[in-house]
Amino acid sequence: MKKQTLTAFLLLLPSFLGTAVFVLIPFLDVFRRSFFQAVGGSFVGLSNYIAVLENEAFLQALSNTLRFLLVCLPLLLGLSFALAVLLYSLPFARSFFEAFFLLPMAIPVASVVVFWRMLFHTDGLLNGLLGYGGFSGGDWMNTDAAFGVLVFSYIWKNLGYDVILWIAGLSQIPKEQYEAARVSGAGELRCFFSITLPQMGDTILMIGVLSFVNAFRVFREAYLIAGNYPHNSIYMLQHLFNNWFTKLDIQKMSAAAVMLAVVISLMFLFLERRNERKERTDS
Amino acid sequence: MKSLTQRFTGVHRQWPVYVFLSLLALLMLFPVLTMALSSLMGPGELRESYGAVLGAGGENILWKPLPQYPTLQPFVELLLDSPDFFVMFWNSCRQVFPILLGQTMVGMPAAWAFARYRFPGRKVLFWLYMVLMVMPFQVTMVSSYLVLSRLSLMDTHLAICLPGIFSTFPVFIMEKFFRAIPDSLLEAARVDGAGAFTIFWHIGVPLGLPGVMSALILNFLEYWNAMEAPMTFLKTKAKFPLSLYLPEITTDQMSVSFAASVVMMLPAILGFLWGQEYLQAGIAASGLKE
Numbered sequence: 001m002k003k004q005t006l007t008a009f010l011l012l013l014p015s016f017l018g019t020a021v022f023v024l025i026p027f028l029d030v031f032r033r034s035f036f037q038a039v040g041g042s043f044v045g046l047s048n049y050i051a052v053l054e055n056e057a058f059l060q061a062l063s064n065t066l067r068f069l070l071v072c073l074p075l076l077l078g079l080s081f082a083l084a085v086l087l088y089s090l091p092f093a094r095s096f097f098e099a100f101f102l103l104p105m106a107i108p109v110a111s112v113v114v115f116w117r118m119l120f121h122t123d124g125l126l127n128g129l130l131g132y133g134g135f136s137g138g139d140w141m142n143t144d145a146a147f148g149v150l151v152f153s154y155i156w157k158n159l160g161y162d163v164i165l166w167i168a169g170l171s172q173i174p175k176e177q178y179e180a181a182r183v184s185g186a187g188e189l190r191c192f193f194s195i196t197l198p199q200m201g202d203t204i205l206m207i208g209v210l211s212f213v214n215a216f217r218v219f220r221e222a223y224l225i226a227g228n229y230p231h232n233s234i235y236m237l238q239h240l241f242n243n244w245f246t247k248l249d250i251q252k253m254s255a256a257a258v259m260l261a262v263v264i265s266l267m268f269l270f271l272e273r274r275n276e277r278k279e280r281t282d283s
Numbered sequence: 284m285k286s287l288t289q290r291f292t293g294v295h296r297q298w299p300v301y302v303f304l305s306l307l308a309l310l311m312l313f314p315v316l317t318m319a320l321s322s323l324m325g326p327g328e329l330r331e332s333y334g335a336v337l338g339a340g341g342e343n344i345l346w347k348p349l350p351q352y353p354t355l356q357p358f359v360e361l362l363l364d365s366p367d368f369f370v371m372f373w374n375s376c377r378q379v380f381p382i383l384l385g386q387t388m389v390g391m392p393a394a395w396a397f398a399r400y401r402f403p404g405r406k407v408l409f410w411l412y413m414v415l416m417v418m419p420f421q422v423t424m425v426s427s428y429l430v431l432s433r434l435s436l437m438d439t440h441l442a443i444c445l446p447g448i449f450s451t452f453p454v455f456i457m458e459k460f461f462r463a464i465p466d467s468l469l470e471a472a473r474v475d476g477a478g479a480f481t482i483f484w485h486i487g488v489p490l491g492l493p494g495v496m497s498a499l500i501l502n503f504l505e506y507w508n509a510m511e512a513p514m515t516f517l518k519t520k521a522k523f524p525l526s527l528y529l530p531e532i533t534t535d536q537m538s539v540s541f542a543a544s545v546v547m548m549l550p551a552i553l554g555f556l557w558g559q560e561y562l563q564a565g566i567a568a569s570g571l572k573e
Contacts, residue, residue, distance in 0.1 A: 007479045008400035015393035016408075018449035023415060026426035083307075086300060093301075099559055100308035106555035106562075107315060108508040110526040111544040115314040156311065161566060168567035206570050209417060216419035220510045224530050238511075241421040245428070245515060253425045261422045268414050 027261070034254035048255040058256070061240040064233065068147070069215055072154050076211055077204065080159055084166030085196070098167070101160035109157075113224040120149050120225075146231040153221045158214055162207055169203030170196065202278065205271055212267075318548065322357055322541040324350040329537050357542035368543055370521060371528040375547075378443045378513070378524055379506045383499055385448030391495065394457035395483050399469070409458075412451040420511040431516060442516040443524075447506060453498035459568040460494025461487060497565025500558035507551055 037044050052058050083101070087094050119125045120140035127138070140149050177195050186194070219238035222230055228242065229235070237260075244253045321329065328351060361368055396402075397409055427446050428437075436442045464487065472482050488495075510526050517523060525547045532540045555562065 004400055005402040008396040008402040008405075011392035011396035011400075011483070012408075014389045015449065015451075015454060018389060018445075019412075019415065019451065022430055022446050022449050023423060023426065026430040027423070029429055030426045086304070090300070090304075091297070097304050097308055098563065100311055102559070102562070103315065103552075103555065104311055106504050106551045108526055108547055108551055109510070110508070110529040111548040111551075112314045112318060113530055114540055114544055115318055118317075119314075156314075160311070164563050164566045165570040168570050203570065210569065213417045213419060216421065220508070223510070223514075238419075238421055241424060242515070245424065250425060250429075257422050257425050261418065264418060264422070265414050268417060272410065272413075 030254045031258055033250060034258050036251075038251045048251045049259070052252050052255045052259070055252070057235075057240055057243075058237075058252075060232065061235055061237045064147075064235055065237045068150065068154075068218070068234075068236065069212065072151055072215055073208060073211055075151070076155055076158055076162060077207060079155065080162035080207075081166050081200075081204075083159070084163045084170060085192070087163065088167055088170045098160070098164065101163050103160065104157045105161050107157075109220040109224060113221075116149070116153060116221070116225050141226055142231050144231075144233045146226065147233040149225070150218060150222055150234050153225075154215065154218045157218075157221075158211060161214070162211060165207045165210065166200075166203065169200060169207075173199050202275065205274070209268065209271060315548065315552075318541060318544050320350055322538075322545040323353040323355070324538065324541075325352060325354045325356050326538045328352060329541070357538035358546075361539050361542040361546065365539060365543075367528065368546075371523055371525045372546070374440070374522055375507065375524040375526070377440050378447075378509070379503065381440075381444045382447035382506050383502055385444065386450065386453045386502060387495060387499065389448060390453040390457055390498065391488065391491075392483070394454045394494075395461050395487050395491075397454065398458045398461035399487070412454055415451045416455050424511070424515055427512075428515065437516060438518045438522065440522065443509070443512050446512065447509075450502070453502060456498040456501065456565050456568055457491060457494045460497070461491045464490045493561060493564060494568070496558060496561040497568065500554055500562050501565045501569075503554050504551055504562075507554075 034048050035043060035045060036048075087097055090097070117124070121127075122139050124140075126140065138145055140146065173195065178191055181191050181195060216238065219236060222234050222236060222239070223242075226234065228239065230239065237256075241253060241256070244256075397405065397412075423446075431437050431442045431446075436445065468486060468490070469482055472486055477485070508526060509524065513524050513527055517527075520528075525543075529540070529543055529547060532543060
């Protein structure tokens with residue numbers, strides 16, 4: 001073995017060993033278990049998977065989670081992009097505003113949960129405010145509106161994070177391109193549609209993946225505001241995993257974890273392949 | 284470079300944008316501000332304004348932006364009469380700081396290896412690290428549970444710390460910063476006869492320090508806020524971190540719960556203010572493709 005390789009392996013060893021012990025090996029065990037029975041340990045093929053896919057709570061949770069992602073991701077990506085473009089064009093005080101938008105990301109969920117409760121309570125601030133305006137509010141947490149509340153708190157928390165990511169993407173576009181376009185008479189809009197937008201392809205995919213990952217963390221808000229069994233419209237995969245865990249239903253959890261891992265890995269693989277192809281054509 | 288006057292005329296022209304952004308910024312800040320101001324209200328005033336919501340009687344909710352009789356009494360009560368709070372605060376520290384220390388010690392060399400060495404399997408391994416980075420907690424929760432109960436670590440602080448230490452996210456962030464160090468510097472050291480570890484320790488670590496800081500601040504905010512892992516792997520209430528303890532005090536002791544929320548928020552906000560630059564650099568680095 002080359003000395004270089006040996007040094008690299010030595011440097012990697014502690015990290016890799018830990019990852020193997022705490023993640024990789026147990027995950028292989030989970031993979032194995034997903035094909036076996038809980039009691040007796042006989043091979044049952046795909047029946048754990050079928051049990052999960054036929055489970056009503058799973059289907060409900062999956063459809064809620066997908067609905068949440070389909071509503072939130074475009075909304076968050078769109079809003080944060082608009083905000084990023086706006087901020088990026090500012091002549092002054094850009095970092096000042098960036099700080100404000102990023103702040104919610106730093107705030108621990110548990111420490112603002114009282115505020116969300118006050119805001120969305122039946123006799124809470126929001127309904128009170130609506131009352132002043134002559135509108136009638138509703139019971140936000142125990143109707144389908146709970147879904148909207150969750151979307152709102154997700155956007156509140158993640159907007160600044162995505163803005164920073166977009167600005168990082170925007171700042172990679174060479175300034176000369178804009179200058180050249182302006183010299184040949186292109187206006188702001190033209191610049192935006194012909195220079196900015198076409199070069200955001202990679203950024204949007206990467207931000208999409210990161211926002212997708214962060215979307216799984218919205219469980220914290222859902223759990224803190226509404227507990228283990230919230231309104232049906234915000235019963236997510238994360239709640240289901242938690243409830244399975246309380247019942248120690250390892251078989252269902254294993255099968256579901258394997259499926260989730262496969263879906264996410266495939267998404268990620270697709271993203272990486274695309275990037276690689278792009279790099280090859282670029283160079 | 285624009286001159287200062289040009290910049291000012293820019294501001295002048297764009298004032299609607301600034302007004303809009305300021306309103307939006309205020310909206311983002313609103314929950315934090317409300318929490319902070321409410322924590323300065325005494326129990327009586329609180330009951331008056333929010334009693335209806337928190338189930339402690341009172342008619343309807345009164346929206347009061349400023350406390351009429353500001354008092355530090357809730358904080359005094361929290362710090363003197365709630366021994367639980369100290370235990371949980373200490374628990375949070377005991378879970379967060381070992382994770383950060385461990386991540387740095389284990390992650391730095393790994394990130395250096397990925398950034399600065401070419402070895403067989405590098406690509407596959409780095410891909411694996413990235414995939415693990417994006418996996419939600421629910422994917423790894425069964426496997427972590429299996430290994431933690433095998434090692435009889437369930438319901439201990441280590442059950443939170445150990446899986447946290449081997450998170451691959453800090454490796455990914457630090458790798459980005461290590462890779463940006465110019466080759467010429469390392470080459471010069473090599474010519475002078477410095478060994479691999481000298482180069483790592485005396486050139487890599489100091490120059491990659493912003494990356495280490497970024498990873499630290501991002502992970503501090505993440506673990507200070509952690510809920511899923513403590514909820515799953517801890518059973519004894521005496522071992523709960525603040526994030527699990529706070530929701531439980533909200534109903535019976537309102538004023539204390541506001542004060543406790545603010546105290547929990549404080550380290551996060553201080554960390555944010557102190558490390559904002561690193562935080563932004565870290566976020567930007569997490570978005571750059573491999």
